[in-house]
Amino acid sequence: MAEPLAINGGTPVRESLLPYGRQSVDEKDINAVVEVLRGNWLTTGPEVEAFEADFAAACGADHAVAVSSGTAALHAIVHAHAFGPGDEVVVPALTFVATANSLLYEGATPVFADVEADTLLLDCNDAESRLTSSSRAIVAVDFAGQPCDYDALDRLSAARDIAIVADACHALGATFRGKPVGNIASATAFSLHPVKHVTTGEGGMIATADPAAAETMRRFRNHGIDTDQRQRLARGAWYYEMNDLGYNYRLTDIQCALGRSQLAKLPGWIARRREIAGAYDRAFAGLDAVEPLAARPDSGHAYHLYIIKLRPDAISATRDEVFAALRAEGIGVNVHYLPVYLHPYYRERFGTGPGLCPVAEDACARMLTLPLFPTMSDEDIRHVVDAVTKVVTAYEV
Numbered sequence: 001m002a003e004p005l006a007i008n009g010g011t012p013v014r015e016s017l018l019p020y021g022r023q024s025v026d027e028k029d030i031n032a033v034v035e036v037l038r039g040n041w042l043t044t045g046p047e048v049e050a051f052e053a054d055f056a057a058a059c060g061a062d063h064a065v066a067v068s069s070g071t072a073a074l075h076a077i078v079h080a081h082a083f084g085p086g087d088e089v090v091v092p093a094l095t096f097v098a099t100a101n102s103l104l105y106e107g108a109t110p111v112f113a114d115v116e117a118d119t120l121l122l123d124c125n126d127a128e129s130r131l132t133s134s135s136r137a138i139v140a141v142d143f144a145g146q147p148c149d150y151d152a153l154d155r156l157s158a159a160r161d162i163a164i165v166a167d168a169c170h171a172l173g174a175t176f177r178g179k180p181v182g183n184i185a186s187a188t189a190f191s192l193h194p195v196k197h198v199t200t201g202e203g204g205m206i207a208t209a210d211p212a213a214a215e216t217m218r219r220f221r222n223h224g225i226d227t228d229q230r231q232r233l234a235r236g237a238w239y240y241e242m243n244d245l246g247y248n249y250r251l252t253d254i255q256c257a258l259g260r261s262q263l264a265k266l267p268g269w270i271a272r273r274r275e276i277a278g279a280y281d282r283a284f285a286g287l288d289a290v291e292p293l294a295a296r297p298d299s300g301h302a303y304h305l306y307i308i309k310l311r312p313d314a315i316s317a318t319r320d321e322v323f324a325a326l327r328a329e330g331i332g333v334n335v336h337y338l339p340v341y342l343h344p345y346y347r348e349r350f351g352t353g354p355g356l357c358p359v360a361e362d363a364c365a366r367m368l369t370l371p372l373f374p375t376m377s378d379e380d381i382r383h384v385v386d387a388v389t390k391v392v393t394a395y396e397v
């Protein structure tokens with residue numbers, strides 16, 4: 001007899017809930033923050049430039065601009081490219097809402113494209129079929145930490161005279177054919193939220209090779225004003241001008257110090273994420289009902305998320321039943337994401353509904369995100385493998 005499932009009154013695989021992602025903060029990080037708190041600059045100080053320089057180096061970019069969130073990074077990119085009313089921008093259906101919302105902030109129109117069934121990355125053929133004479137750009141979302149097919153996107157960009165911008169909020173540390181994400185698209189957004197690779201609490205970064213765009217985005221994060229407080233202090237002058245409408249999207253020195261300290265650990269963390277993903281791949285290869293996402297051989301995957309799809313013909317339970325059973329076993333599974341156009345706001349505003357992107361909808365109905373973060377122990381990994389095996393076996397047909 002197999003162990004009864006925890007959801008049916010059996011003993012759970014583990015007592016405490018293992019989250020799907022979490023930050024790793026050590027004493028070095030804490031000391032870096034405390035040092036800033038003892039100093040003169042809590043914001044617009046020297047840590048901001050230092051973090052930007054470290055970040056640019058880490059992702060092979062000429063310029064990095066620190067902002068208050070990944071969403072602010074996307075908004076700054078949309079603003080710097082001047083996407084606005086009448087402009088269409090193609091975004092994948094399967095992403096966090098902020099990818100599309102950032103277009104709405106500037107009055108541009110998101111046009112949803114479907115994803116590839118095996119990787120859940122933007123389907124470039126489907127994206128092409130949704131281009132019109134109003135299309136200005138495609139947003140490449142490096143879903144789960146795997147880069148999009150930037151070769152195909154570059155061809156589309158040249159053939160149709162559109163920009164390729166990237167939402168790499170999942171993909172800090174990833175590479176496409178040896179090139180780091182951050183040095184491929186015209187501008188790339190990163191998030192520094194605690195579930196992402198490196199955190200500043202809340203925070204974001206834009207990487208770009210375009211110095212003019214970087215300047216525009218630096219003004220945009222500071223109300224559209226041409227100088228910041230420290231530059232004026234250095235000049236002994238009070239005068240400044242606002243030439244453009246911006247926001248207060250600044251990242252503090254407290255946060256930048258934390259970010260710098262965190263960034264130094266990125267290579268080791270990526271290695272550990274890949275190790276955990278490899279352990280899952282091996283463990284699930286023998287389970288008929290479990291289909292991990294495909295990894296492209298030409299990519300360096302950053303594994304922000306480890307996602308499986310359930311094969312409906314091999315399991316008698318729904319995804320929501322498997323989700324509940326795994327939560328009961330102590331595994332903090334999640335779902336990434338409901339296709340953006342199925343959220344009530346988008347349905348009401350754009351009249352979208354089921355059927356628009358069938359591959360994304362099918363994936364959403366079958367997918368589960370398993371725990372993955374670099375400080376997971378080998379025992380944590382074993383708990384995930386044991387719980388998935390236990391639940392899937394109990395429901396196998």
Ligand SMILES: *Cc1c(COP(=O)(O)O)cnc(C)c1O
Nearest residue numbers: 069070071096098169191192193
């Ligand atoms: C996290 C995330 C964002 C938003 O980042 P925040 O820092 O939370 O604002 C945008 N797009 C994607 C794909 C994300 O995962």
